[in-house]
Amino acid sequence: MTAVAAARSGVVAGRGGRLLGHAGWALAVAAPLAFLGVFFALPVGTLVLRGFVADGALDLTGFTEVFSRPRTWRIIGLTLAQATVGTAISVLLGLPGAHLLYRREFRGRGVVRALVVVPFVLPTVVVGVAFRSVLSDSGPLGALGWDGTFAGVVAALVFFNYSVVVRTVGAFWVQLDRRAEDAAAALGAPPWRVFTSVTLPALTPAIASAASIVFLFCATAFGVVLVLGGTRYGTVETEIWVQTAQFLDLRAAAVLSVVQLVVVAGALLAAGRARDRRERALQMTAPERASRPPRLALRGPGRRAGDIAAVAVTGAVGVLLLALPLATVAVRSLRTPTGWGLDNYANLATTGGRNALSVTVWEATLTSLRVALDATVIAVVVGGLVALVVSRRPRARARRRAVRLLDAVFMLPLGVSAVTVGFGFLVALHRPLGLDLDLRSSPLLIPIAQAVVATPLVVRTVLPVLRAVDSRLHEAAAVLGASPARVLATVDWPVAARSLGLALGLAFAVSLGEFGATSFLARPERPTLPVVIFRLIGRPGAENLGMALAASVVLGLLTATVMSLAERLRHGSSVEI
Amino acid sequence: MAHDGSPVAPGAAPGASAHPTSATGRGLAVRDVVVHYRDDDGTVATAVDGLSLDVAPGEVVALLGPSGSGKSSLLRAIAGLEPVSAGTIAWDGADVAGTPVHRRGFGLMFQDGQLFAHRDVAGNVAYGLEMARVPVAERRARVGELLTLVGLDGFERRDVASLSGGERQRVALARSLAPRPRLLLLDEPLSALDRALRERLAGDVRAALTATGTTAVFVTHDHDEAFAVADRIAVMDLGRLLQVAAPAELWHRPASRRVAEFLGYEAFVGGSSRVGGLVGASSEALLALGPGSLRREADGPLVGTVRSTGFRRGVTELVVDVEGLGEVTVVEPSRADPAGVPGAGEAVRLGVDDDAVARVAG
Structure with a gap:
């Protein structure tokens, strides 16, 4: 029985159309499951087994050996410390930003909101290069002495995740019924008490949700940590x-x-709980009651001290944390050993000083674009199917539970580190399941790995849009004579299509910048752009560093272009992590 | 304009003709239907409890009952949107249990319209026709025809988001009528509108249904709406039918005290009791008094004390505590000069308007 029909009718009829419907839904469930099974569960599972099993027998000596190394404990401690500090600072800085961008109105707010998202989609390698150029001794913030320190790494992590906090908390905040705050004020609470006693408690589910996801991203950060x-x-x-x-x-x-899986599972569990609470909290407020936010006023009778503080914090974040690193890369990419010029860009057509690379940067760029295109198609097809299946609300309880389980299963790659995926591919896809084939040489390997990483984002973009479709709209179509398939085509598809642009853009941007998995899988003769940039900064010579900066600018611009095109297609949908 | 009511609903059983002369075996037959309602937390409640109802072709039946009485569940079960736990639902003698929603040829109009936001007005009205694969030219003509019927001439290209609440419901009505459903189910279609609009639209809905000869079940919790729209009214409570009758009969001969109370009757005189000039009709029957049953008369047989006075749309309402009866509302035309209207605490004498007293069947 189709999930659509189950959701609507529960009336079973043994007709041909039904049978076709069953087959369709079975395929919609099986195809993503098979994809994830072979390209996620198999590699990761093989990897886990390798940790526990040696020569066909359970063997935990690997664990005792690795855990007896002081280095391991230091790394685990560092991971948790970086993630904790990075999360705390992201939340502290993100709250004023969320307030400003979602609870106040001012000219240019739309532009600022769009700009804030840019760091999230920037390739990690580019961000690493950017922070290095800011924090290096010759950089604008060199005096801080943060180059290659804990503080430098944390700053870069905050750079990435600031927008996650702003968007997650902001989107929730904007839907909070402001009349509760008005009531508190009318009862005599000064603005700061209103914030601490009414607003903050109401925001807690959203903050917890954002914090757990940021913790996850920080704990699995790879490229930026490797560079910085x-x-x-x-x-x-x-x-x-x-x-x-x-x-x-x-x-x-x-x-x-x-170890990484354990950390990720914990963070995902916390994130899932927080998301449930957030969704439940939102059900209690009627969105149509949310009125327009007041205009931002820094002077005159309407000014509020809280707003001024928010503007100050957000301004400082915007200039020092977000704009400065990006501007520094752009400026320094124009600096050559002999002064200013486009030499670094001209060098992108070469293989670098002392033949640092095996291909030119432009060739790598082309490879990146091709790979990203393939990965995007895979991710959008798989993610679209998942979103479709998970958005159904079947009547039968067992089936409903299955849908929820599927939802959780497909979120796993969001947390499981790209490095684990890449490494797992290397280990598992040589003679997978005993078959005599080596998938490691397939040209589709990198696109597939990147698609595994990008699929959860596609799901999180399309799913909220599909879920927002009132089930009675399906019913209205059905009573007007639309078969389940036509309900999908005429009700769900027109709505989902609007979020597809953003999903395409996100998937493309993520694969363009993907470094964790790709760094394991890229063949020396066909590296992608992030791999090339990483190789360039690892080689000596001012020429290579200059090329790395220029290549970073190219990669950043490509990503930004893709995202701005996607934003144009998106019509008011957004990714909900 | 093809107002013959012949269904062209997709997949509708062929030969379901328009105006049968006899009601027996034709039209909708609901027999002993039980519908369970499963809440999100897994608890199961019985929404419809062994209910039977017949609707003849061309007839408009109102399902009237308080919220939570199971009206909407019954409607959704008829449409095929809710599974039936027991009993049968048949159309023209054929059980529809195995027929999926989209092949039943039953229309359903929702309380909040549920218009397709990504289609304009014409696109919404044409939706059912597209599903029935009606040719484009015919479709366009039918859309124009329906929009005229609901008073929205020239609205074809309008964005549904730009419509007012009343206009949306008109579009929803046109949309559900367009494919000529053999049965139209209306689920509180006017409840979300304000009072004045609701009253006007109730008349318009009645006109549209009779003009198209559409068989309809109209769910509402508002008596006035039910009286305005329906040929017969089925009063429903706690999943069961209390009474099915024509509006006048229902009003004057409620089948039980519960029905009378739901209709707004306030006081009851039962058995052989004698209050003022009122005599209980018989040992079994009950007399029901409501607003309008009593009027002030200088030498009336009943005595009461005014508890409160109110003003409502051209009438003055006095809540009077009548000796031996309890509180009854006395309604009289309001006057510009409030002198002469007794205030709270004053004693008044009352007479009985026999025509405005209902006889409750035992």
């Missing part, structure tokens, strides 16, 4: 890479992957 942390600072994620690529200790890497 140097040898002293790392996370479990970078350590897996170091153990694999430098020490060739696959056993230790597998053990660390298991």
Whole structure:
């Protein structure tokens, strides 16, 4: 029985159309499950097994050995510390931003809202390069001495996740019924008491939701930590890479992957709980009652001290944390050993000083675009199917539980580190399931790995839109004679299509910048742009650094262009993480 | 304009002709239907409890009952949107249990319209016709015809978001009538509108239904609406039917005290009791008094004390505590000069308007 029909009727009729419907839904469930099974569960599972099993027998010596190393404990401690501090600062800085961008109206608010999202989609390698150029001794903030320190890494993590807090909390905040605050004020509470006694408690579910997701992103950060942390600072994620690529200790890497899975599962669990609470809290407020936010007033009778503080904090974040690193990369990409010029960009057609690369940067760019295109198609098809299935509300309780389970299963890759996926591909896809084929040489391998990483974002973009379709709209179509398939085509599709632009853009941007999985899988003769940038900054020579900066600008611009095109297509939908 | 009411609903059983002369076996037959309602937390309640109802072709039946009485569940079960736990629902003698929603040829109009936001007015009205694969030219003509019927001439290209609440419901009505459903189910279609609009639209809905000869079940919790729209009214409470009758009969001969109370009757005189000039009709029957049953008379047989006075749309309402009866509302035309209207605490004498006293069947 189709889920649509189950959701609507529960009336079973053994007709041909029904049978076709069953087959369609079975396929819609099976295709993503198979994809995730082979390209996510299999690699990750193999990896986990490798940590526990040696020569066909349970063997935990790998664990005892890895955990007896002081280095392991230091890395775990660093991972948790970085994630905790990064999350706390992101939330503290993000709250004023959410207030300003979602609870106040001012000219240019739309532009600022769009700009704030940019860091989230920027490739990690680009951000790493940007923070390095700001914090290096010759950079504008070199005096801080943060280059290669804990503080530098945390600053970059906050850069990424600031927008997650602003958007998650802001989207919730805007729907809060402001009359509760009005009531508190009318009862004599001064503005700060209104905030601490009414607003903040009401926001807690959204803050918890944002914090757990930010913690997740911080704990699984890879590219930015690898670039900024140097040898002293790392996370479990970078350590897996170091153990694999430098020490060739696959056993230790597998053990660390298991550790990473535990951290991620914990954070995901917390995130899921917080999301449930947030959704429940939202059901209590009627969105149509939310009136227009007041205009921002910094002078005159309407001014509020809280607003002034929010503007100050958000302004400082915008200039120092968000704009400065990006501007520095752009400016320094124009600096050459002999002065200013476009030499670095001209060099993108070469393979770098002392042949640092095996291909030119432009060739790598082309590879990146091709790979991203393939990955986007895969991610949107798989993610679209998942969103469709998960958005159904079947009547039968068992089926409803199955839908919820499916939802959770497909969120796993969002948390499970890209490095684990990439590493898992290497380990598992050689003779997968005993079959005599080596998927590792397939040109589709990198697109598939990137699609695994991008799929949850596609789901989170399309799903809220599909869920927002009133089930009675389906019923209205059905009583007017629309078969379940035509209900999908005439009611759900026109609505979902509007969010597809954003989903496409996000998937494309994510694959363009994907570094964690790709760094394991990219073949030396066909590297992608982020891989090339990372290689360039690892090589000596001012020429190579200049090229890395120029390539970062190119990658950043590509990403920004894709996202702004997607924003144009999106018509008011947004990604809900 | 094809107002013959012949259904062209997709998949409708062929040969379901328009105006049968006899009601027996034709039209809608609901027999001993039980509908369970499952809440989100998994608890199951019985929304419809062994209910039977017949609706003849071309007839408009109102399902009247307080909220939570199971009216909407019954309607959704008839439409096929809610599973039936027991009993049968048949159209022209054929059980529809195995027929999925979209092949039943039953229309359903929602309380809040549920218009498709991504389609304009014409696109909404044409939706059912598209599903029935009606040719474009015919579709366009039918859309124009329906919009005229509901008083929205020239609204074809309007965005549904730009419509007022009343206009939306008109579009929803046109949309559900367009494919000529063999049965139209209306689920509190006017409840979300303000009072004046509701009263006007109730008349318009009645006109549209009779003009198209549409068989309809109209769910409402508002008596005035039910009286304005329906040929017969089925009073429903706690999942069961209390009475099915024509409006006048229902009003003057409520089947039980519960029905009379729901209709707004306030005081009851039962058995052989004798209050003033009123005599209980018989040992079994009950007399029901409501607003308008009593009027002030200088030498009236009943005595009461005014509890409160109110003013409502051209009438003065006096709530009077009548000796031996309890509180009854006395309604009289309001006057510009409030002198002469007794205030709270004053004693008044009252007479009985026999025509405005209902006889409750035992």
